[in-house]
Amino acid sequence: MARHGLDAVLTRVAGIVGSPHVVVDPEVTRPYTVDWTGRFHGTTPAVIRPGSVEELAEVVRVCAEARVAIVPQGGNTGLVGGGVPLEGELVLSTRRLTALGEVDEIAGQVTAGAGVAISALQERARAAGLEYPVDLAARDSATVGGTIATNAGGLHVIRWGGTRAQLRGIEAVLADGSVVRHLGGLPKDNTGLDLAGLLCGSEGTLGVVTAARLALVPRLPERVVTLVGFEDLRAAVAVVARVRRGLSCLNAAEVFFADGLALVCEVEGLREPFGRSWPVYVLLEASDHDDPTERMSSALAAAGVTGDVAVGTDARTRAELWAYRERHTSAINTLGPPHKLDLSLPLPMLPDFIARLPEVVARHAPSARTWLFGHIGDGNLHVNITGTAPDDEEVDDIIFRMVASCGGSISAEHGIGTAKKRWLHLNRSAAEVRAFRRIKRALDPVGILNPNVLLPPE
Known part of the structure; x- marks a missing residue:
């Protein structure tokens, strides 16, 4: 669209949301144009911040009439470039839509x-x-x-x-x-x-x-967090499966590895949890109305756990144990923009896949490093590759094809965004992609809503 046409759109939009909420200063809009990883960058002529659904609807109506593309954006914590104005779209921020109703305690x-x-x-x-x-x-x-x-x-x-x-x-x-x-x-x-x-x-x-x-x-007020060290991942997967069968109040089962833990401790100034380093760490959390600590201990014993175990039953120690897992993402980001691939694999295949992955990456990108963590209970592995250029997708291609050959998914929870749309065919048939396109055209015939994510070019 010509600049004068866009100026006319922004003038109309300012009349809807108020001039302070049409942000055009590049210094202010810049954080809206890059994703959390720092890998995906875009540009935008303006960030629009409506304060109600009525305002947002009017803004979309104006943009539809003028055929101006928009990218909806929330907290901009996405990891696949899905909320970035990749081709100069307007950013439609929902951050002012903060109405939070009273809890309906009867319905929950x-x-x-x-x-x-x-x-x-x-x-x-x-x-x-x-x-x-x-x-x-x-x-x-x-x-x-x-x-x-x-x-x-x-x-x-x-x-x-x-x-x-x-x-x-x-x-x-x-x-x-x-x-x-x-x-x-x-x-x-x-x-x-x-x-x-x-x-x-x-x-x-x-x-x-x-x-x-x-x-x-x-709300289950009694909670326990347990961190367990393992010699190998296959044993960890087997233990988690047994614990899940025997502990109905299990909330979370997370996995990370010795190199990732060392990086987290170095970056965050934390002390390692045990007197020795273990190749594999599994963090388990359970909650219930009654204290689940004894049940967790019994489940681990029945599963044959022999490694080091750390237990957190109060808020402080639970948070300390969770920090080893939750701070992986920020620690890895200190090494430069990573390639973040959230994958899902059948649990029986997880150990072999993880054993092969670093060697495969090193063969194709000798300067790269592979950092792994994830949700071991549901087979969701977060693969982070550092030391490769943000736009170098050769390793991504290799890993996605490995995952697909194992019957896994190239996206477990982050979405497709722009990072993975060229590989959508690995998990979705041509008929499914055509159905996606038909739905998109039916609901967005002009193609103004986030036009550069999810679906690959025809």
Whole structure:
């Protein structure tokens, strides 16, 4: 669009949201144009910050009429470039949509605006004696809208499921500026298509989520975190499987490795948890109404654990143990923009895949380093490659093809974004991709909503 045409659009938009919320200063807009990893960069003529669903709908309507593309953006904690204005699109920020309703304690639900931080949602739920079960390390900046757009998984999937499992209703603005609102929260509502389920995971390509009705779970006040050292991953996978069968109150099962732990301790100034280094570390968390510490101990003993074990039962020690796992991402980022590949593999194949991976990467990129951690309970492995150029995708290609050959997924919880769209065919058939395109064209015929993510070029 010509500059004068864009200026006219921005003038109209300023009349809707107010001039202070049409940000054009490059110094202010710059943080909106790069993803959290620092690998994906874009540009934008303006960041638009509507304060209500009505304002956002009017903005989308103006952009649709003028055929101006927009990128919806929440907390900008994405890791695959899905919220970056890659081709100079306007950024439509949902950060001001922070309305957070009172908890419906009878239904165990709450309605939250797209701009509500996950940590704020968790605090509101806890004050009512409940929990919002989706949790992730970026909880203080990740937003409700962003986690719905990517169907975020997080730390507690093995017990409560991911974001889609918590959705009981949605409010969203479609590409023509119309508003769909279905926030009743009925557990049983069989009146046609599930728009909430369709929009969840669509990465802002079908509509802009403005609010959601979310299910909460009981707050279980007694909690224990256990860190266990293992000599090899195969033994760790087997132990986690046995513990899951014997411990119904297990919330999380996380894995990381000696090199990653050493980096975290170096960067964060932490002391290593044991007197010796173990090749593999597994962190387990359980919660219940009664203290689960003895049950955790019994489950580990029954599973044949013989390595070092550290136990945290109070808030301070639990946080200290979690820090070894949750600070991996920030520690790795100190080495430069990493290639972050969140993969999902069948659990029986996980040990062999991890054993082969560093050698395969080193063969094709001798200067690269491989850093691994993830959710061992559900087979979600976070592969981080440092020491390669941000735009060098040769190693990504090799790893994605390895994953697909094992029957795994190239994206477990981060989405496709721009980082993985050229490999979508590895997990989705041509017929499925055509169906995706038809849905996109039906809901966004002009193609203004996040046009450069998820779907590869035709």
